[in-house]
Amino acid sequence: HLTSKFMSLAAQYNPEEIEDKWYQYWLDRNYFHSEPDPQKEPYTIVIPPPNVTGVLHMGHMLNNTLQDVLIRKARMEGKEACWVPGTDHASIATEAKVVAMLKEKGINKRDIGREAFLKYAWEWREKYGGIILEQLKKLGASCDWARTRFTMEPHMSESVTKVFVDLYNKGHIYRGYRMINWDPQGRTGIADDEVNHKEVNSKLYFVNYAVEGEDSFVTIATTRPETILGDTAVCVHPGDERYHHLKGKRVIVPLVNRTVPVIEDEYVSMEFGTGCLKVTPAHDVNDYELGKKHDLEIIEVIADDGTMSEAAQFFVGEDRFVVRKKMAQQLEALGQLVKTEDYKNSVGFSERTDAVIEPKLSVQWFVRMKELVQPALAHVMDDTIQLHPSKFKNMYRSWMENVRDWNISRQLWWGQRIPAYYLPDDTFVVAETPEEALRLAQEKSGNSSLTAADLRQDEDVLDTWFSSGLWPITVFDGIRHPGNPDINYYYPTNDLVTAPEILFFWVARMIMYGYEYRQEKPFSNVYLTGIVRDKQGRKMSKSLGNSPNPLELIRKYGADGVRTGMLFSSPAGNDLLFDIKLCEQGRNFANKIWNALRLVKSWQVDKTVDGETNQAAIGWFAARFNQAMIELEDHFSKFRISDALLTVYKLLWDDFCSWYLEMVKPAYGKGIDAMTYEATLKFFEKAMKVLHPFMPFITEEIWHLLRERQEDDCLIVAAWPTADTSTDRMEADATVLSSGVTVFDAITQLRNIRNSRQISQKQALKLWIKTGTPQKYHQFGSIIRKMANIEAVDFTEEKVEGAVSFIVNAAQGQPDEFFVPLGDTIDVEEEIQKLEKELAYQQGFRQSVDKKLSNTRFVENAPEAVIAMERKKKADAEAKIAAIQEQLAALRKK
RNA sequence: GGGUUCUUAGCUCAGUUGGUUUAGAGCACCUGCCUUACAAGCAGGGGGUCGUAGGUUCGAAUCCUACAGGACCCACCA
Numbered sequence: 001h002l003t004s005k006f007m008s009l010a011a012q013y014n015p016e017e018i019e020d021k022w023y024q025y026w027l028d029r030n031y032f033h034s035e036p037d038p039q040k041e042p043y044t045i046v047i048p049p050p051n052v053t054g055v056l057h058m059g060h061m062l063n064n065t066l067q068d069v070l071i072r073k074a075r076m077e078g079k080e081a082c083w084v085p086g087t088d089h090a091s092i093a094t095e096a097k098v099v100a101m102l103k104e105k106g107i108n109k110r111d112i113g114r115e116a117f118l119k120y121a122w123e124w125r126e127k128y129g130g131i132i133l134e135q136l137k138k139l140g141a142s143c144d145w146a147r148t149r150f151t152m153e154p155h156m157s158e159s160v161t162k163v164f165v166d167l168y169n170k171g172h173i174y175r176g177y178r179m180i181n182w183d184p185q186g187r188t189g190i191a192d193d194e195v196n197h198k199e200v201n202s203k204l205y206f207v208n209y210a211v212e213g214e215d216s217f218v219t220i221a222t223t224r225p226e227t228i229l230g231d232t233a234v235c236v237h238p239g240d241e242r243y244h245h246l247k248g249k250r251v252i253v254p255l256v257n258r259t260v261p262v263i264e265d266e267y268v269s270m271e272f273g274t275g276c277l278k279v280t281p282a283h284d285v286n287d288y289e290l291g292k293k294h295d296l297e298i299i300e301v302i303a304d305d306g307t308m309s310e311a312a313q314f315f316v317g318e319d320r321f322v323v324r325k326k327m328a329q330q331l332e333a334l335g336q337l338v339k340t341e342d343y344k345n346s347v348g349f350s351e352r353t354d355a356v357i358e359p360k361l362s363v364q365w366f367v368r369m370k371e372l373v374q375p376a377l378a379h380v381m382d383d384t385i386q387l388h389p390s391k392f393k394n395m396y397r398s399w400m401e402n403v404r405d406w407n408i409s410r411q412l413w414w415g416q417r418i419p420a421y422y423l424p425d426d427t428f429v430v431a432e433t434p435e436e437a438l439r440l441a442q443e444k445s446g447n448s449s450l451t452a453a454d455l456r457q458d459e460d461v462l463d464t465w466f467s468s469g470l471w472p473i474t475v476f477d478g479i480r481h482p483g484n485p486d487i488n489y490y491y492p493t494n495d496l497v498t499a500p501e502i503l504f505f506w507v508a509r510m511i512m513y514g515y516e517y518r519q520e521k522p523f524s525n526v527y528l529t530g531i532v533r534d535k536q537g538r539k540m541s542k543s544l545g546n547s548p549n550p551l552e553l554i555r556k557y558g559a560d561g562v563r564t565g566m567l568f569s570s571p572a573g574n575d576l577l578f579d580i581k582l583c584e585q586g587r588n589f590a591n592k593i594w595n596a597l598r599l600v601k602s603w604q605v606d607k608t609v610d611g612e613t614n615q616a617a618i619g620w621f622a623a624r625f626n627q628a629m630i631e632l633e634d635h636f637s638k639f640r641i642s643d644a645l646l647t648v649y650k651l652l653w654d655d656f657c658s659w660y661l662e663m664v665k666p667a668y669g670k671g672i673d674a675m676t677y678e679a680t681l682k683f684f685e686k687a688m689k690v691l692h693p694f695m696p697f698i699t700e701e702i703w704h705l706l707r708e709r710q711e712d713d714c715l716i717v718a719a720w721p722t723a724d725t726s727t728d729r730m731e732a733d734a735t736v737l738s739s740g741v742t743v744f745d746a747i748t749q750l751r752n753i754r755n756s757r758q759i760s761q762k763q764a765l766k767l768w769i770k771t772g773t774p775q776k777y778h779q780f781g782s783i784i785r786k787m788a789n790i791e792a793v794d795f796t797e798e799k800v801e802g803a804v805s806f807i808v809n810a811a812q813g814q815p816d817e818f819f820v821p822l823g824d825t826i827d828v829e830e831e832i833q834k835l836e837k838e839l840a841y842q843q844g845f846r847q848s849v850d851k852k853l854s855n856t857r858f859v860e861n862a863p864e865a866v867i868a869m870e871r872k873k874k875a876d877a878e879a880k881i882a883a884i885q886e887q888l889a890a891l892r893k894k
Numbered sequence: 895g896g897g898u899u900c901u902u903a904g905c906u907c908a909g910u911u912g913g914u915u916u917a918g919a920g921c922a923c924c925u926g927c928c929u930u931a932c933a934a935g936c937a938g939g940g941g942g943u944c945g946u947a948g949g950u951u952c953g954a955a956u957c958c959u960a961c962a963g964g965a966c967c968c969a970c971c972a
Contacts, residue, residue, distance in 0.1 A: 011932070197971095204972085222972055235972095268972085277972050284972080345971055394898050395967055402968080500966085535905085568920070569906050575965090577906070585921070588934040595932035602931075643908075646920065661931085668930050748938080755938045761929050789929095841916085848916060857952035858913095866913050866953095873914080 009601065009705075013594035015558030019697040023137060031075075031716050032142045034082035036489035043074035044493035045083045046472045046523075047143065048506070049151060051090035052125055053097050056135035056550045058532040058540055058566075059499065062576060065563045066497045066527060066641060068141050072693040073636065074494075075142070076720040082490055083142060084475045085133055086149035089125075091415030091464045092194065096186070096352040098124050098414065114413050114459075121414045138551060140559045140696045142716070149475045151467050152416065159479035160416045160467045161432050163517070168430045172368050173408075179288045180407060182360035183350040184306030184320075188411035189364060191463065195348040195357050202345055204273065206338040207331055209234060212250040212259050218243070219338055221273025223345060224283075225327040226320050229256055229312040230301035233279040235290060238264040240275050254336050255327075256313055263294045285359050302358055320358070365409040365418060365460070373403050375515035376508055385511060388527045388639040389573040392500060399504050408463045415461030422456045469509030472522040479517060487518075496523040500573065503528065527639050530575035532566075537577060553583055560695035561587035567645045567694065589649060590698050593691070596657050597702050599665070600680055606671020614676040616779035617663035620740045621683060623733040624655050629723035632690060648691050656687055659744070663783050681706055686721050743780040746808045746818060750788035753804055753820055764791035768800045771816040799890060804831065807883050815879055817887075828894050835891070839884045846877040 026032060036042070045067050050060060067083060075081035098121045099109050109117055133148065149156060167173045180189040205225045208217040220234060231253045236243040243262075250259045260279075267290060268277050281291025282300040291298060301312035308315045308323055314330075315323045331337035348357035377400040379385050380393060387393055409418060421437040422428045423445055431437035434452060442450045473479055478487035492514070498507060507526055514522035533539055540547035553562045564586035570576040628651040635644035664680060666672045684706055688699040692715050703715035754761070767790045769777060774795045777784070781793050799805075800819035808816045849870055852858050859867060 009931095012934070013932095220972075224972080273972065279972090286970085286972080391899060398897065398968075504967095571907065574907080579905090579921095581921075582906095584934070588932095591934050592932065595935085597931085599931035638910095640908090642906095643919095646908095649920080657931090658936085665931090751937060752939085755926065758926070761927070761937080844916065852913090852953075855952055859952080861952050862913070869914050 009594075009598045011595070011598070013558075013591045013698065015560060015590065015697060016555070018701050019138075019140070019559050022697050022700045023140065026142065026714070026716055027145075029712065029714070031714065032083070032144050033146050034080050034144050036485050037080045038489075040078065040080040042490050043071070043077075043079035043081045044490040045071055045495055045497070046475055046493055047083065047085045048496070048498045048502075049086045049088040049149075049468060049471060050132050051093050052087040052129040052132075052150065053090060053094050054087075054132045056132055056139075058547055058550060058578060059529075060132070060136070061139060061550050061562065062532055062566050062570060063497055063499070063529050064136055064139060064141050065566055066529065067495075068139070068563075068696070069567070069641060069693040070495055070497070071142055072696060072716065073720065075716065076689065076692065076718060078719065080489075082144050082147070084147045084149065085136070085141075085143035085145060086147075086151070086471075086475065087129060087132065088464060088468050089150065089152040089415065091410060091412050091461055092188070092190065092352060094121065094125070095412050095414040109413075117413050135551060138554050138559060140563065142696070147475065151464075151471070151474075155477060155480060156467070156474050157416055158432075159474045159477070160462065160470060161419045162479055163470060163513070164416075164419055164462070164466075165430055165432050167367065172372055173430075174366055174368065175363055176366050176405075177361060178364055178366070178407065179285050179359050180362050180364055181348065181350075182304070182358045182362065183353055183355050184304065184358055185353040185355035186350060187304055189360075189362060189407065189409070190350060190352070190357070191407070194351040196351050197346045197348055199344055200347050202343055202347070204341045204343040205328060205331075206274065206340070207254065207278075208336045208338055209251040209254065209278075211246065212252055214249075217336075218246060218251055218262075218276055219274045220276045220278045222278055223343060224280075224324065225331065226308070226315075226323040227280040227283045227301065228254060228278065228327060229308070229314060230280045230282050230299040231258075231260060231278045232281060232291065232297040232299060233260045233263050233294065235263045235265050235268050235277045235279050236275060237266060237268045237270045239266075240268075240270050242275060254331060254334060261294075261296075263290070263296075265290055265293070282361055283359055288359070288361070298361065300361065302360070304360075306355070306358060321356075364407050365420075367406040367408055367466075369403040369406055369512075372516060373400055373508070373512050376400065376511035379515070379521055380511065385521050385523065386525050388525060389571075391573065392503060392528055395500075396503060396508065400508065406463075408466045409458075409460040410463055411459070412461050415464065416467050418458040418460050418462060420458040422458070423450070424454055428458075465505050465509055468506060469513050470517075472510055473513065473517055482517075491518060492521050493523045495525045495527060497527045497529065499531070500528045525639065527641075528573050530570060530573060532576045532578050535577050535579040537575075540578070548578075548580070557583040557587040558590060558697070560590050560698050564589060564645060564649075564694055567642055569642060571642050572639055589653070590695060592653055592657060593695075593698060593702065596652075596661060596684070597705060599661060600684060601705070603666065603672045603677060603680075605674050605677050607674060609666070609671050609673040611673030611675040613782040614664045614673070614679075616783060617660060618676065618679045619736055621655065621660040623736040624660075624740075625651065625683065625686065626724055626729065626733055627737065628655070629690070629721060630725060633723050645694050648687075648694065652687055652691065656683065662787060688715060689718055689721055692716070692718075739776060739780065742776075742808055743784060747784055747787045749806045749808070749818070750784070750790070750820065753806075753822075754788075757822070759822075761789060764789050766791060766821050767793045768796045768803065768819040768821070769793065769816055770796050770799065770819065772814055799886075801890075805887055807880055815876075815883060817883060828891055832888060832891050835884055835888050839881065839888070842877050842881050842884065846874060846881065849874045849877065 047067065048063065071081050071083040101124065102109060102120060129150070136143065164173065181192065181195050183190050202223050204221050204223055206219050206221050207225065207228065208219050210217055218234065222228070234251050236246065246262045249262050251262060252259050267286065268275065279287045279290050279296060281288045281296050281298045283302060290296070299311050301309055302320055303309040306320050307317050308320065310316055315326060328337060328340070349355065350357055377397065380387065380396055387396065419432060420428050420430050421434070421441060423441050425445070427444065429437050429440040429444055431440050437455060438450065438452050441455055442448050470479065472491065472493055473487065476487035476490055477484055478491060496507070510522045514520060531539060534546040538544060538546060557565065562583050565582035566576065568582050568585060628647055632644055632647045635647060660683070664676050685703065688703050692699040696716065700715045750765070750767070765788070767784070771777070777793065784790060785793060796819070800821060802823065803819035803821040805817055805819045808818055852870055853874065
């Protein structure tokens with residue numbers, strides 16, 4: 001009979017075909033697409049564009065679920081919701097992948113040249129570049145796919161070039177000779193954040209340098225003897241008395257026999273090594289600074305590929321690490337190596353090639369940041385742009401206040417090529433197009449016969465962040481066409497969801513560009529997610545193999561299950577310790593709702609049934625729902641998405657399923673009255689609305705199963721329920737809910753009596769209530785009967801002898817006493833023990849309140865309301881104590 | 895080394911300007927249930943002296959100081 005009753009709905013929810021069906025339906029009906037509509041308020045999110053080489057990992061899952069929740073809610077609120085998707089060309093990451101791919105084919109990047117390499121790179125991008133976006137669809141991401149962008153598509157590149165030229169013309173971009181992190185294997189400069197520092201076992205070499213014109217030595221300590229060949233000074237601390245005699249003297253660099261000055265600088269630590277430092281300005285950041293300060297000569301002894309250069313004079317063309325050993329041998333042979341010590345130090349490695357980074361002087365392009373960054377600092381500090389959680393404000397500020405010039409050139413091929421063109425005389429012009437460059441070059445040189453062939457474009461490409469920082473503007477083509485309808489309508493965007501580790505690289509730069517090119521913030525809120533870790537707290541990584549395959553998870557638990565699983569425990573800024581059990585919980589939740597649907601759909605409306613007794617339940621749930629809405633909106637307004645989900649979860653599971661449905665559920669074989677049925681459908685629909693942003697698929701499915709609907713009546717675009725926050729409503733809700741609490745407390749205690757005495761669920765009990773206000777049970781009496789399986793509720797003015805009794809907390813007035821006659825089944829000793837425990841608690845509580853109230857300073861200083869509250873607490877406790885004592889006395893008589 | 899931040903139940907976290915809290919939630923746990931929506935379930939229950947030590951206050955998880963431990967950011971390690 002079950003099958004007929006519960007139609008064709010399976011007892012267990014199966015997400016697989018349902019999810020694909022609805023995603024396609026939404027796509028077909030174009031619900032994700034947005035066009036500017038002046039009648040509607042825009043709500044915009046731009047996706048943090050994943051690397052074009054990327055495949056979906058757990059971090060993306062969390063990040064994009066959050067964005068989808070926000071965008072779906074906005075869409076239902078009637079806003080013109082636009083979520084712009086896309087991918088980032090990610091120059092160094094992609095280039096590394098393509099290089100690796102070619103290497104497998106036995107092809108070397110340098111052998112085939114720039115053009116051929118880029119052809120491979122584009123092919124690679126065509127083939128794999130869309131994968132990650134396809135994967136997002138499985139998650140339910142409601143992106144406006146028609147607006148999908150790629151940071152290197154023509155108009156985006158054009159915009160980037162335009163910005164470069166503009167910043168250059170405004171004097172914000174310059175070429176500079178700077179020390180950078182050089183990757184000798186990839187033969188490129190890399191950013192500080194692409195350098196991994198690792199502790200390594202190395203050696204500290206103590207080397208004697210002869211003092212010029214004297215028969216004495218000074219000993220220095222170094223971990224890199226190969227750089228001795230490039231030394232141009234020796235430095236001591238000005239306060240170091242051991243070396244005062246060296247003041248103004250010169251020393252002789254071993255092997256090369258160059259005489260170099262002894263300089264003094266407080267930078268040198270007297271404690272380290274011998275307190276005497278050799279200075280190689282060309283191959284160490286600090287030495288370079290010293291060199292600048294003391295006007296030292298710079299000798300580059302290590303070439304781009306990590307071998308010794310001509311300037312080194314010795315070991316030319318040999319690798320720096322080979323030379324390190326050979327130098328030590330040579331010095332030893334010369335008798336200038338005093339000793340070596342084992343030593344641990346941290347060495348920088350290239351994130352991509354794992355080669356040891358060589359600090360190297362190089363001509364690079366830089367953006368002057370100090371001035372550009374000012375509005376970006378100010379408007380985060382004054383909350384024009386809010387960071388969630390706000391603790392990141394401090395981090396942001398310290399970075400922005402100490403911002404250094406930004407090296408934007410990379411010695412790579414895959415990326416936005418720098419639009420600088422060199423003339424034959426090595427001067428250069430900066431221009432948006434080669435034609436413009438030629439014109440400028442002719443003008444500059446005064447040589448009108450100059451041709452395009454005479455110009456040589458800069459070989460370098462721009463740092464990826466230079467272009468991705470423009471993302472919120474360029475996706476709407478706001479650089480080339482600053483007045484176009486899209487940018488005017490959608491910009492500034494609303495919320496940005498991203499990871500804290502790119503707060504500076506990306507977020508700060510978007511803000512900077514936003515004020516520079518739109519005179520306006522790029523977004524109002526930045527929600528910073530945490531890192532997804534495994535349950536032991538380890539970062540998920542390929543090498544550890546501790547990262548689940550997201551698509552596999554979706555297949556197994558449903559996108560809805562995985563989405564909620566991820567959101568259950570991930571407050572903003574906190575790492576998510578991912579456990580598969582979270583997905584199970586999400587899946588179970590979906591199943592719970594599914595079964596609520598099966599229950600409601602099984603009901604038959606019977607016009608002869610009177611729904612009067614359900615009025616209380618309906619009124620109670622309506623009040624409960626409204627309060628949950630208020631809570632929900634509060635959570636959303638503060639970006640507490642996990643809490644928002646939990647509010648909906650509890651509303652549905654506890655309030656709707658465990659209480660409401662059980663209260664109105666007709667007895668087996670009975671019909672339900674039309675009023676209750678309709679009210680229940682309405683509640684269910686409303687609940688599906690607030691759940692939809694979190695679980696889009698199952699809610700849409702249920703939406704269509706609850707009632708017959710028009711084709712365009714989809715939940716994804718249904719109106720978001722509003723919370724009624726009027727004073728009248730709040731007061732009314734409070735009254736309804738507090739009487740509800742009383743009744744639920746009574747039911748729980750009755751169930752407890754049953755449970756603790758092993759009385760079967762099926763055995764109906766009798767109940768007597770001693771109360772001064774029996775009318776308050778008129779509404780809820782039948783509910784108590786139903787929920788606790790009570791056969792009859794009667795009122796009494798006297799105690800009922802031989803019954804188990806308990807006190808029900810009264811919302812107002814005296815507490816009521818409930819009696820359940822159980823005959824022989826009462827264990828008097830046990831009852832006494834229970835009551836004594838309760839008594840002790842109440843007495844302790846009263847005592848703590850008493851202590852406050854008898855403290856004259858409390859009574860004098862505390863606000864009226866607080867004192868009144870304490871007095872009420874005391875009165876309530878005393879009433880309960882009295883009642884318990886009476887019960888105890890009665891029991892002890894036995 | 896400099897800075898920021900955190901430490902509340904077994905786990906993950908709430909706890910808004912100090913006072914409706916001898917502290918709440920979800921999960922986990924324990925007990926009993928195949929009760930006619932759901933065992934991916936139902937009902938009930940136990941569990942924390944709020945990192946430690948002081949201080950301010952009538953009153954501290956909440957404010958201050960020190961200490962211990964963790965996290966993150968920045969810089970550096972000749």
